[in-house]
Amino acid sequence: MTTDVHDWNELTGDLSLPTLHRLYADGAVSPADVVRAIYRRIAARGADSVWISLADEAAATRQAERLQSRGSPNDLPLYGVPFAVKDNIDVADMPTTAACPEFRYVPSGSAASVEKLLAAGAICIGKTNLDQFATGLCGIRSPYGAVASVFNAEYAAGGSSSGSAVAVGAGVVSFALGTDTGGSGRVPAGFNNVVGVKPTLGLVSLRGVVPNCRSLDTVSVFALTCRDGAEVLRVMSGFDPDDPFSRQAPVVTERSPHAGASAALTFGIPAPKDLIFFGDRESATLFDAAIKRLRRLGGNVVEIDFDPLLEAGRMMFEGPWVAERAASVPEFFKAHSDAPLPVTRSIMEKAQCWDGTDVFTYLHRLRALQRTIEQSVWSRIDALVVPTAATAYTIAELEQEPIVRNNRNGYYSYFVNLLDLSAVAVPNGFLPRNGVAMGITFIAPAWHDDFLATLGGRYEAALGVPPGSAHMPRSSGEPTL
Numbered sequence: 102m103t104t105d106v107h108d109w110n111e112l113t114g115d116l117s118l119p120t121l122h123r124l125y126a127d128g129a130v131s132p133a134d135v136v137r138a139i140y141r142r143i144a145a146r147g148a149d150s151v152w153i154s155l156a157d158e159a160a161a162t163r164q165a166e167r168l169q170s171r172g173s174p175n176d177l178p179l180y181g182v183p184f185a186v187k188d189n190i191d192v193a194d195m196p197t198t199a200a201c202p203e204f205r206y207v208p209s210g211s212a213a214s215v216e217k218l219l220a221a222g223a224i225c226i227g228k229t230n231l232d233q234f235a236t237g238l239c240g241i242r243s244p245y246g247a248v249a250s251v252f253n254a255e256y257a258a259g260g261s262s263s264g265s266a267v268a269v270g271a272g273v274v275s276f277a278l279g280t281d282t283g284g285s286g287r288v289p290a291g292f293n294n295v296v297g298v299k300p301t302l303g304l305v306s307l308r309g310v311v312p313n314c315r316s317l318d319t320v321s322v323f324a325l326t327c328r329d330g331a332e333v334l335r336v337m338s339g340f341d342p343d344d345p346f347s348r349q350a351p352v353v354t355e356r357s358p359h360a361g362a363s364a365a366l367t368f369g370i371p372a373p374k375d376l377i378f379f380g381d382r383e384s385a386t387l388f389d390a391a392i393k394r395l396r397r398l399g400g401n402v403v404e405i406d407f408d409p410l411l412e413a414g415r416m417m418f419e420g421p422w423v424a425e426r427a428a429s430v431p432e433f434f435k436a437h438s439d440a441p442l443p444v445t446r447s448i449m450e451k452a453q454c455w456d457g458t459d460v461f462t463y464l465h466r467l468r469a470l471q472r473t474i475e476q477s478v479w480s481r482i483d484a485l486v487v488p489t490a491a492t493a494y495t496i497a498e499l500e501q502e503p504i505v506r507n508n509r510n511g512y513y514s515y516f517v518n519l520l521d522l523s524a525v526a527v528p529n530g531f532l533p534r535n536g537v538a539m540g541i542t543f544i545a546p547a548w549h550d551d552f553l554a555t556l557g558g559r560y561e562a563a564l565g566v567p568p569g570s571a572h573m574p575r576s577s578g579e580p581t582l
Contacts, residue, residue, distance in 0.1 A: 111138035116275040118182060118329045125174040125181055132165035132181030132224065139183050139226055142273050150246030151264040151273075153188045154196050155227035164224055177222030178336055185268040185277035186215060188228035189235050190320065191309040195225075199311045200233040200243040203440040204433055212309025213344065214278065214320045214337045221336045226274055229264025233445045235280050235313040236426060237261050238288045238490075238510040239499045242444055247496050250292045251570050252536045255495045259289030259510065261313075262321065266293045269323040270538075270569045276333050279321040282313045283417045284514025286321025287526035291489030291540030295568050296557065297526035298322040298330040301547040302518060303348030305334070306341035312429040314422050315346060317518040325568040327525060327561060331554035351548055365399050366556070368392075369482035371407035379509055381492035383532045384539055388488045391529050391541045394563055395486065405478050405485070409470045414515030416467060418448070418508065421460045422519075427452035444503050471520055479546055484556060487513040489526045489540035513542065522546060525553040527561050528568060 111134070114120075124130045140158045165181060174180045186192050189199040191208040192215055198205045211219065219225065232242040240263030241247035248263035250256045251270040258267050262279025269277050270293030279286040281299045290297025298321060305320040312318055320337065324330035341347040370376065370392060378385045392402055416422060427434060427449045434441070434449060441449065478485070490510050499506050517524050526542045543553050543560070561568075 111141065113272070114138070116183065116272060117325045118179070118275060118332055121182055121275065122174050122180070132168050133162050135181060135183060136161050136165045136224060136226075139273060142271075143226075146271060146273070148246075149267070149271075150230055150243070150248050151267050151271075153198055153200070153228045153230050153245050153264070156195065156225060161224060161226060168222060168224070172222065178332065179218060180222035182223045182276070183226050183274045184218060184223050185226055185229050185265055185274045187231050187235075187262050187265045187277070187279045189231060189280060189311040189313075190215060190278055192225055192228065195228055197228070197311065199235070200231050200245060201440055202244060203437050204430070208309070210309070212320075213306035213341055215309065217337050217339075218333070229262070229268055229277060231263060231265075232261035232285075233442050234311070234426070234429065235261040235282065235285060236445050236448055237507055238284055238514070239494070239503070239507045240289060241496055241499050242442055242503075244442065249496065250493070250537050252294070252531070252538055255497070256292070256493050256535060256537045257496050257499050259292040259490065261285040262323070263289050266290055266295060266297070266323050269293070269295045269325060272569050276322060276324040276329060279323055280310060280313065281319050281321040282317045282518060284511050284517070286319070286323070287514055287524060287540075287542055288490050288510050290323055290526040291528075291542075292493060292538055294528045294531075294538035294540075294566070294570070296322075296324045296327050296330045296528070296561070297489075297540075298324065298327075298334055298550075298554070299517065299524040299526070300334055300338070300550055301348075301523045302521055303346055304350065304548075304550065305337045306339070306344045306347050308341055308344045314425040315429065316425060317422065318346075319518065327527065327554045327558035330525070331551065334550065334554075365401055366483040367401040367403060367481065368395055369403055369405040369478060369485045371487065372404045375407035375411065377512065378488070378491045381532075383534060384488065384492050387530045387532070387539050388541065391486070394560070398559070398563055402486075403481060405482065409473050409477070410516045410520070411512075413467060413470050413519045414511065416463055416519055417511065417515040418451075420463045421455040422463075423448060424452035424455045424460075467519060474520060483545070484553065485544040487542050487544065489513065489529075489542045493532060493535065493537040493539065517544060523548065523550050523553055525550075525557040527557045528564060528566055530564070530566065
């Protein structure tokens with residue numbers, strides 16, 4: 102994205118990291134100017150259900166001014182960059198609710214991920230709405246209101262990190278933190294024309310995050326570009342000895358399992374019987390165009406057996422991991438059984454259907470599936486490519502059928518964390534009938550986060566569609582992969 106600093110407008114100007122760095126370095130604007138512009142943008146959007154709580158504008162402006170007095174854009178990688186935080190991640194002195202008012206508390210310290218961002222110069226604007234306790238992929242399961250796609254107010258933004266995705270897609274912040282257990286950092290990215298970075302499990306500390314399924318949770322990033330998302334991820338990453346789920350990254354990670362420096366990449370896609378769009382022909386057409394685009398970029402495309410991945414994905418809500426959700430904050434659920442929304446409570450109550458034997462039976466089966474997929478899938482391809490979501494639903498449709506349609510949103514995403522994979526969701530165009538954005542997701546084994554960021558960046562350049570709500574097509578040459 103290129104923006105002349107002299108053309109930057111406080112109400113519409115580009116908030117990507119390179120643009121802000123250039124603006125600050127040239128003295129065209131200050132971090133305080135940007136903060137004031139952000140609050141005017143928020144006011145202009147009105148009551149959009151994106152925010153659960155906002156930082157006080159005067160306090161945020163003072164933070165920006167202190168930043169100006171103590172450093173420069175060359176000193177801090179995220180100098181003066183405005184960001185938002187999903188409201189199941191702690192920010193010091195701001196309420197954490199997990200979209201449940203009765204759960205509300207005010208932490209004295211920030212989550213480890215947020216601490217690193219603040220130390221890098223980023224400025225937190227506020228806490229964003231979510232599907233309650235991060236349970237859902239629709240963005241409407243919140244007492245703070247349903248969150249709509251930035252492109253059509255009748256359509257759901259996707260969840261659970263709905264507010265974070267819309268805050269970025271609407272051009273209100275440069276990036277936002279979400280969490281991802283079964284697709285919550287990817288599905289809303291697709292519906293709002295932004296990038297969703299789903300890191301390898303354990304790459305980013307979970308300290309200070311309200312758990313959903315602690316063994317499957319990760320902090321995710323919504324950004325305007327893959328480059329921006331990768332930069333934010335680099336700042337947040339690192340082993341945390343105080344987080345029992347943090348992992349040491351391997352000393353050496355391969356760019357891809359088997360592609361040489363000059364070899365064409367091989368992409369896997371589901372076999373036709375599993376490439377399902379639930380009757381949405383326009384979505385199918387967009388995905389077909391994506392595959393043609395990858396071929397034009399020099400990629401090889403092969404069909405893979407998707408059944409083992411689908412079986413793993415079904416375990417998300419048809420297996421004992423639903424009991425791990427109930428174990429996330431058990432004391433609260435016991436003391437406040439009526440506090441969660443009915444749909445959230447109904448999911449938590451399924452925990453009673455599982456016992457310890459079931460847990461180990463499913464763990465053993467999952468391990469067998471991982472080995473099968475290593476041999477039948479990752480031995481053949483460099484990355485898997487799937488639709489980020491199969492179709493888009495209106496808020497009314499999701500209210501009418503909250504479980505089945507929500508789970509359809511997870512058809513292509515539920516399996517990723519269960520199988521310990523990394524992923525990045527990128528834009529892929531718009532549905533002609535309603536203007537809602539759709540995306541594709543690149544998936545690779547754990548620790549291939551940098552590889553996927555590079556791959557996603559090349560794809561977004563070839564697509565030629567600016568991120569977020571500034572979505573008029575732009576001309577672009579198609580680089581080789």
